Amino acid sequence: MTRKLNATAASLLGFLHEGPLTGWDLVATAQQRIGDFWSLTQSQVYRELTAMAGAGLIEAGEPGPRDRRPYALTDAGRAAFAEWLEGDVAEEQTRFPLLLVVMFGRHVPSGRLAEVIATHRHIHAQRLALYEKQLTEEPVGEPDPYARATLDFGIRYERAVLGWFDELPAAIQGRN
Template structure:
């Protein structure tokens, strides 16, 4: 997830302080991706350095509001119109963990899979419950974020099934 572009998108709505950006980010993503306030201010500092945002005068209590610049709007527009690349897949900690477990003496790989399945199923139930609680909610972005998390958890369960099926096979 690009925190940088997330903040630019929020600033396109209008100027905001760091804490407002954090709250708006979490609200926009259905509170599914918590954002550390330190990340917000570090990212704002880089965005300001790169000329994509500017600090506005007249902050309250030592806080400075930030606004998106024309260069920031152009960068945001490119991000929205550029597909997410698949050439360099993101590191998948579960895949790394499982492949290392399979080659590390003394590791019970079946137990690693069972433990992960239990955690993934608990997450799937939590996401499904959140979706049901918000069924009447008119917030489409939140519902879609929850759908993405549900689909990923379902895919992980399928992959765990696949791994378990191959554990008992020779080679």
């Protein structure tokens, strides 16, 4: 392989282990299964598919409905994915736009800041409720420990963020 896999490409190869998928299917799968903690845009997916096909990591199948082409993992793709899994795991990079607004909160009218805080608190409360619902809807039988660990992280993260919201100083929350 001529280039080192990035996490986005690796995630696509991971999904392709389950069978051939179109770019459209990969975008939808990524949004559903990892979208809450790893963002992928449609343009990133198609750019990575083109690069991975050029590197021989995947093969494009015959176009289907709406000219959508399924991609299948090659042996080289399996090897590249395994190599990526064996490599160092990069540190996470927190990008939380709300923290930028809070950081510069002295420049934001207090009513507006309180509104932004309330909106984001609501988003995180909804996300926690969704995760907790997913926990109760796990399939019968042995749960997937990998998906369960990821879901557990999401639940703990959302609880921590909600705790942070609840502990914000009254001035930030708009309760002078």
